[in-house]
Amino acid sequence: MKEERIKQLTDQIVELFRRSGYDVDAKEISKRLMLLIYEFKVPESEAIRTVKNWLIKELEIPKEKLAIESPLVKIADITKPGQWISLKAKVVQLWDSSSPNVSQVGLIGDETGIIKFVIWAKSGKGEVEEGKSYLFRNVVTDSFQGRMQINVNRNSEIVEIDEDIQLPPREIEVVGALVAIQQNSGLIQRCKLCRRAMTKGICPIHGKVEGYDDLRIKGVLDDGENFYEIILNEENIKALTGIDLEKAKQIATERLDRNAVLSELKSKLLGRYLKVRGTKGGRYLIVNDVEFLKGIDKAEVERLMEEVAA
Amino acid sequence: MNGIRRREIARRIFAYEFNRSTYRIKPEEDKAPVYVLTPLGMRCNRVFVVGALLDKDEIKPDSGIWRIRVADPTGAFFGYVGRFQPDALESLMEIEPPELVAIVAKVRVFERDGRLFVSLRPESISVVDSETRDYWIYETALKTLERIRRMELKKDEDCKLAWQIYSPNLNEFRQIVRQALASLKEEFELIEEFEEEIEELKERRDMEERELEKIKEKDELEEFEEEFEFEEEEWDLSDILGE
Numbered sequence: 301m302k303e304e305r306i307k308q309l310t311d312q313i314v315e316l317f318r319r320s321g322y323d324v325d326a327k328e329i330s331k332r333l334m335l336l337i338y339e340f341k342v343p344e345s346e347a348i349r350t351v352k353n354w355l356i357k358e359l360e361i362p363k364e365k366l367a368i369e370s371p372l373v374k375i376a377d378i379t380k381p382g383q384w385i386s387l388k389a390k391v392v393q394l395w396d397s398s399s400p401n402v403s404q405v406g407l408i409g410d411e412t413g414i415i416k417f418v419i420w421a422k423s424g425k426g427e428v429e430e431g432k433s434y435l436f437r438n439v440v441t442d443s444f445q446g447r448m449q450i451n452v453n454r455n456s457e458i459v460e461i462d463e464d465i466q467l468p469p470r471e472i473e474v475v476g477a478l479v480a481i482q483q484n485s486g487l488i489q490r491c492k493l494c495r496r497a498m499t500k501g502i503c504p505i506h507g508k509v510e511g512y513d514d515l516r517i518k519g520v521l522d523d524g525e526n527f528y529e530i531i532l533n534e535e536n537i538k539a540l541t542g543i544d545l546e547k548a549k550q551i552a553t554e555r556l557d558r559n560a561v562l563s564e565l566k567s568k569l570l571g572r573y574l575k576v577r578g579t580k581g582g583r584y585l586i587v588n589d590v591e592f593l594k595g596i597d598k599a600e601v602e603r604l605m606e607e608v609a610a
Numbered sequence: 611m612n613g614i615r616r617r618e619i620a621r622r623i624f625a626y627e628f629n630r631s632t633y634r635i636k637p638e639e640d641k642a643p644v645y646v647l648t649p650l651g652m653r654c655n656r657v658f659v660v661g662a663l664l665d666k667d668e669i670k671p672d673s674g675i676w677r678i679r680v681a682d683p684t685g686a687f688f689g690y691v692g693r694f695q696p697d698a699l700e701s702l703m704e705i706e707p708p709e710l711v712a713i714v715a716k717v718r719v720f721e722r723d724g725r726l727f728v729s730l731r732p733e734s735i736s737v738v739d740s741e742t743r744d745y746w747i748y749e750t751a752l753k754t755l756e757r758i759r760r761m762e763l764k765k766d767e768d769c770k771l772a773w774q775i776y777s778p779n780l781n782e783f784r785q786i787v788r789q790a791l792a793s794l795k796e797e798f799e800l801i802e803e804f805e806e807e808i809e810e811l812k813e814r815r816d817m818e819e820r821e822l823e824k825i826k827e828k829d830e831l832e833e834f835e836e837e838f839e840f841e842e843e844e845w846d847l848s849d850i851l852g853e
């Protein structure tokens with residue numbers, strides 16, 4: 301275990317220097333990392349920095365030549381693809397990925413915005429957890445379908461940090477109609493190993509494995525001017541429809557059909573106006589709180605009528 | 611960007627304005643979305659409509675194509691549901707008119723003798739309560755008023771185009787908004803022009819149905835819009851990997 305981790309970190313460092321045209325001695329790096337991390341109990345990030353600095357001195361590398369430390373930026377500043385950057389951010393939402401090439405995908409945020417992230421499987425980076433904050437070091441910005449994202453690759457590092465990174469301060473409220481519900485919603489099964497949504501008992505990564513039930517809706521909220529992709533979890537769904545996971549399982553059992561749950565949820569939610577409070581990131585809306593819209597304001601109708609009359 | 615387009619917004623529009631939309635914006639490229647330009651200068655490809663489903667009829671026995679008529683306080687929308695809209699068809703089969711429904715639909719466009727007719731091609735139909743209907747009327751009134759204001763100011767190119775094509779009487783549209791809002795105050799004032807309008811719509815309907823039968827097997831008007839699947843499920847990873 302120890303050796304494996306040290307090898308990973310060593311490879312990262314070797315790679316970083318190789319990119320700048322320097323061959324460095326992997327053995328020596330491993331020795332130093334081992335000493336710092338396991339003998340002296342120095343945090344990984346500190347150990348890495350120490351070794352890098354030592355190498356820079358040792359090889360007499362001019363500072364400007366080796367841009368090892370990518371600049372620390374805020375999410376709002378990410379506008380161009382192909383930049384090496386570092387950022388501190390909180391994981392706000394993990395998505396399913398059916399691709400074996402992707403280890404994890406979802407959204408991260410800081411106080412200036414929210415952005416999609418992709419951890420490539422071959423980056424060999426550990427998994428992140430929803431709600432935790434991390435330093436994403438040496439990640440690369442990318443643009444996909446016109447939207448910015450960050451990619452975590454072999455040369456990147458993800459270090460959990462003790463800070464609780466704040467999300468954009470302004471929680472917005474959107475009133476819109478739920479105009480679509482994606483097919484893989486309702487009573488779904490998730491892989492016990494990686495929590496990815498499974499299709500017909502098959503995890504896209506682990507194949508046929510044991511799964512557990514979950515209730516969720518992926519949908520589109522549309523207010524006539526914009527649309528927002530939202531994910532409703534069990535708690536949200538229960539608040540709206542009274543159907544929780546237990547009830548959903550019961551429906552599936554009674555009708556001998558798991559899809560019956562989706563039909564039931566569609567009939568209760570599609571075409572309804574929802575009031576969602578949440579944090580906006582591009583076309584995504586991270587739901588904090590959701591309810592059905594209640595009635596209209598009679599005074600507001602009066603005001604409009606007067607406006608038309610004028 | 612491999613040709614995948616952004617999802618189209620579901621526009622809020624009263625039947626009165628919708629049915630008077632007779633101008634199609636020429637797509638700039640193949641497979642670009644079809645938009646109709648409304649008399650108040652809005653481009654429209656998808657709509658969200660809440661109203662009373664008044665009837666559903668199979669246009670011919672065993673044709674599998676159903677005609678629906680959905681009324682709001684300003685008029686009636688026509689729509690056609692066939693097997694290419696399985697979700698909408700499934701719901702429709704379970705609904706007995708009259709019933710309040712919410713419909714998400716693509717705008718279908720027919721052209722005949724140089725004239726354009728619009729109808730709905732529902733993606734989903736669901737039964738809703740009167741609160742949903744009331745909010746829709748309020749919201750649609752609000753947005754229609756916004757459009758009227760933009761038309762007054764000749765806000766953008768689409769407004770200018772709408773003036774050129776329709777030269778709309780804005781007061782007529784204000785009247786329509788007032789009528790819709792009034793229905794929120796007093797439960798359903800009967801609307802006078804309503805019957806008249808239905809007569810006019812019937813003519814178009816016959817025309818459309820003849821066109822529809824030609825389509826039968828393949829929905830030629832099907833477009834290629836971005837599926838709203840969250841895209842992580844459909845990445846072509848090879849071209850972004852690029853390492």
Ligand SMILES: [Zn+2]
Nearest residue numbers: 491494503506
């Ligand atoms: Zn798995």
